[in-house]
Amino acid sequence: MNNQLSRRFIAALSSIAVTGFLVTACGAGGSGGGGPSATHSHATPTTPALNGFPAPVIPASNPLSDEKIALGRQLFYDQRLSGNGTQSCASCHHQDKAFTDGKPLAIGSTGEIHPRNSQGLANVVYNATLTWANPALTELERQMEVPMFGDNPVEMGIKDSNKAEVLNRFKTDFAVVNLFKAAFPKDSDPISFTNIIAAIASFQRTLISNESKYDQFLRKQVTFSESEIRGMNLFMGETAECFHCHGSFNFNDQPKFVGLSPVETPFHNTGLYNIDGKGGFPFPNRGLFEFTSKPQDMGAFRAPSLRNVAVTGPYMHDGSIASLKEVLDFYAAGGRHITSGQHAGDGRLNPYKSDLITRINLSEQDKIDLVNFLGTLTDENFLKNPKFARPQ
Template identity: 60%
Template sequence: MKQCLSGWRGIYLGLAWLGVFCLAPAQAAEGVPGGWSWRLPAGFAAPVVPADNPMSQAKVELGHYLFYEKRLSGNGQLMCASCHIQRLAFTDGRPVSRGSTGEYTARSAQALMNVAWNASYTWANPALTSLETQMSVPLFGENPVEMGVNDRNKQQVLQRLQADARYRRLFRQAFAQDAAPISWRNIIRAIASFERSMVSGNSRYDRYLQGRARLTAAELRGKALFFGEKAECFHCHGGFNFSDQTVSVKTRLEDMLFHNTGLYNLDGKGAFPEGNRGVYELTGLAEDMGKFRAPSLRNIAITAPYMHDGSLKDLPSVLAFYAGGGRKISQGSYQGDGRLNPYKSELIGNIDLSRQEQQDIIAFLGTLTDQQFLHQRALADPLRR
């Protein structure tokens, strides 16, 4: 049964120009027609792919070019890869990102590896459950402006691609059944296909699990803490993708999980900064104040700064934050004791870690870096590799 998003949700997703946006039933992604097959790391179950956008090699190739295409932005100044840099696990190393017109986003750019297994997309929107729906936000969003595509320049952007012989060929190959293949719908489907091909599963920890690498004493102590009840890490960062929002053909997510970790408490009653209040901004429910998704911890050592707003500069700051049961801000406009936030997850208050234990967990997190993924030629700028 199709699930349709209409009304205010359709407007929020920036898809009003399409009318009503429907999510087609999903299909299992095993070997699929079109010259594409999944080559998954050990322990990875096959991802779920929308039935109306099956994987194909031609779509992945087209999406690869579009991901690195500045002409896809309204003013021709920004590409997807501007905020999602491969060597940084497709983050940008900034607290928040800068759009094509110079406007800044409210939240940090999330890593794109293993997004084929995400249950939801962006930091705090349970309605964005596919890459195809998520992509409308950076492409067409106006508050803030990211790629800056709008009703005034939408056709002009398409004309830029239509004037390029390479794109005319790539679109025909990827969408041979369409009389006019260069369209926004197909642009989104192609980029989503490329993003689903970004698979990271060859870290030293992965090789350790396969008996092909060793961990140091500190890394092993960190591993024991990470998966133990003292540090509580695995509750929100478990499974093969180190996230509690992971779905595959072998699982189904019964609850969409978002968490308040005690990062802010502006008024002593749980408030987060205006315009950055998590799931609460969609539901208006007090208990959703400050709730954000727990991202995957794969490649976490190279994706600083951290948290949804980039307000923690490095991993020692993150571990100290959790070990303290939240964050107390003593001065400035964000002053408040997040440790006392009434909506904070009960897991956070139970964490008690010494300085050495924090360092050991950081050592373990370093084993989750996948150098092959960070330098894989198949994901690099196709015009420069």
């Protein structure tokens, strides 16, 4: 680090001795493929470091700096960074929704509806993989090439025929030119897509959510209601068994941070579909199968972080479940039975469904308690932090 802000950022996250901080890398067994088995603990994660989490992995090829973070924030909200100048990264990642967009399916700059739901960016620096089901995208710099340059589906819509035009939009804005020069002072021509990606990735790595009511509860700064306590005990226990896939400090099962080895990357079939009675999922949302072509990977997706989950609906990879209550109904049933339409089928009987997904005996009060506990994972400071907001 070569300046004060980025030093403070890393210092705040760098309680690198993960003592006093139980991390539960859990729930890969029976995942329907997509990663080796991982261990898990039944315990609640203990109090994190004073200012947050363990040290994040920052690539040596793109060290953090104040200047890159500032430029990345500007570019993240800038609609000029799309082929037709109508969409920014923030168009699909709204701060008040924990950097999701509230839509079942994302919509690209050309109006194309995407097959999948926009994922949140809270604590993205701690994710071992970065999309719903692509095990190869493990670095923000590589992942960002997909929305910027991809054509199936079109997101930002940057292509060979308009690349020069997109860059020229920034070259005529002296304020932004100065941001580029400050962020990349050694480059004679700093306005490039390589530098744009590096800057946005730097900004995204600062999107840390660690001040929820749950975090404050662990630090003994607040108390939980009786319902929230019951919900937490259900979540962390063998009745609801949520912890199997959401038991790390980031409430997922693919955490990555300095000192963790090996890093596990499980993917799970939760019985959401069974359209042909043989385990089929609707094209093109067939999960890890799209990359491995292994039958056992059909319908296997990454378990997302549940931090801020109360504001990130609708849920699942295709936004097909509207509310947290419905998500709990789905898991309690051991899968989803669709009785009519093109997606009809009994997901409860999907042959590739994870053996972690079984019928759970949850009362209506249990479900209320779980929803109330999940509400404690909302970090209002994160949702309103001016450091993450659109630059004025």
